[in-house]
Structure formats: structure tokens, C-alpha cells
Amino acid sequence: MSQAWGTLPLVTPSPASPFLYFVDDRLSPAELSAARLDGHLVELGDAYIPADAVETSGLRAGSLRGILGDTLAATHLTAAWVHGALSEPPARHTVQRAVAKRLHHVMGRRILYRDGAIEQDDLQVLGGVLVTSPVRTLADLARVPDDSHAEAARLLADAHPGLASDAIAWLNAHGSLPHKRSALAFLRGLAERDRATAPRAGRQDDVTR
Numbered sequence: 001m002s003q004a005w006g007t008l009p010l011v012t013p014s015p016a017s018p019f020l021y022f023v024d025d026r027l028s029p030a031e032l033s034a035a036r037l038d039g040h041l042v043e044l045g046d047a048y049i050p051a052d053a054v055e056t057s058g059l060r061a062g063s064l065r066g067i068l069g070d071t072l073a074a075t076h077l078t079a080a081w082v083h084g085a086l087s088e089p090p091a092r093h094t095v096q097r098a099v100a101k102r103l104h105h106v107m108g109r110r111i112l113y114r115d116g117a118i119e120q121d122d123l124q125v126l127g128g129v130l131v132t133s134p135v136r137t138l139a140d141l142a143r144v145p146d147d148s149h150a151e152a153a154r155l156l157a158d159a160h161p162g163l164a165s166d167a168i169a170w171l172n173a174h175g176s177l178p179h180k181r182s183a184l185a186f187l188r189g190l191a192e193r194d195r196a197t198a199p200r201a202g203r204q205d206d207v208t209r
Contacts, residue, residue: 046065057127060081061128065129073130074094075114092112098117103110121133139187141153148151157193164190165192165194
């Protein structure tokens with residue numbers, strides 16, 4: 001499915017949460033350090049949040065605003081972390097172009113950049129930045145043949161019953177893709193596990209009523 005995009009995505013990023021503190025934004029490095037030492041702020045991704053704040057997907061995503069800006073989306077393991085499947089952010093954030101125009105000079109030791117543009121239907125705005133939807137994230141994770149992506153895919157699917165079936169449908173609707181066949185086999189296994197556990201959950205609900 002092609003999109004006639006302009007320079008900026010139709011899914012427009014929004015301002016970051018006031019609960020996020022960045023270096024040299026509202027507080028100086030010295031002030032941030034003092035707040036951390038006093039236990040008022042804790043680190044979250046590339047930012048800091050109040051120690052008593054609830055760590056939400058929006059705050060996780062918003063902490064990446066300095067990396068993503070308005071033109072990149074969080075994908076793969078980074079998106080899995082944003083969506084709550086992983087407890088810690090990856091050492092290198094996977095990002096992908098979220099605008100029609102090709103980007104140049106997207107570099108950094110802490111990012112893995114993928115140039116293919118992401119369709120609008122596969123994007124969400126969380127915390128003021130763009131992130132692949134859970135369905136797209138699971139489909140992407142399933143197509144990377146390594147243990148870390150497979151484990152993240154299992155955790156994401158476990159957190160969202162029925163997501164594996166939705167990811168299968170997404171892959172079937174998107175033609176030829178790298179590692180599609182193995183990804184479909186992997187996702188079918190996750191979907192079957194969903195179906196196997198659902199009746200047991202239903203029976204437990206009946207017992208506890």
C-alpha cells in the first residue's frame with residue numbers, strides 16, 4: 001500500500017510529556033545530577049522522570065524524542081520496549097524513516113537505522129513521537145532471525161492475546177518480505193499457544209466466579 005506523503009508524516013508527533021526531563025532542557029546537568037542523587041528523578045531511556053511517576057509507554061517513547069525527532073519512528077526492539085514487552089531499552093535503538101523523503105546523515109553509535117519508509121497505518125503517536133504499532137512491531141520482530149528478537153516477540157505476543165494472529169494477517173497482506181516464511185511459521189506457533197491457553201483461562205474464570 002503506497003502513501004502520497006509530504007515531507008512530514010500524516011501521523012504528527014506532539015510535544016513531549018512535562019514529566020520528562022532532558023539534559024539542558026529545563027534542568028542543567030548539575031541540577032539533574034543533584035535531583036538523581038536526592039532520589040527525586042530516575043533515568044528512563046534518554047531522559048529522566050520523577051521517582052514516583054508511573055512508567056508508561058508514553059513516557060518510554062517520549063524519552064526517545066532526541067533520537068527520533070519528527071522524522072523517525074521507533075521499531076523492532078525499541079518499539080517492543082516502548083510497548084512494555086521488555087523491561088530495559090536495547091543498547092542500540094532501531095529506528096526507521098517515517099517520512100516519504102529519504103533522510104541523509106542519520107548516524108549514531110546508539111542507533112540502527114533502516115531506510116524503508118513505514119506506512120501511516122503502521123504508526124502510532126506515543127509520548128509525542130512515532131512508534132510502530134504492536135501488530136507491525138510483532139511482524140518486524142518475527143522476521144529477524146535471532147534469539148533476542150524472538151524472545152521480544154514472545155513477550156509482546158504474551159502481553160497482547162490475539163496479536164500473533166493479527167501479525168500473521170499483516171504479513172499475508174504485504175507481499176514479498178525478507179524472512180516472511182519463517183516469520184509466519186514462528187507466529188503460527190505463538191497463535192497456537194494463544195488458542196491453547198485461552199480455554200484454560202476461561203475455565204479458571206468460571207471456577208473463581
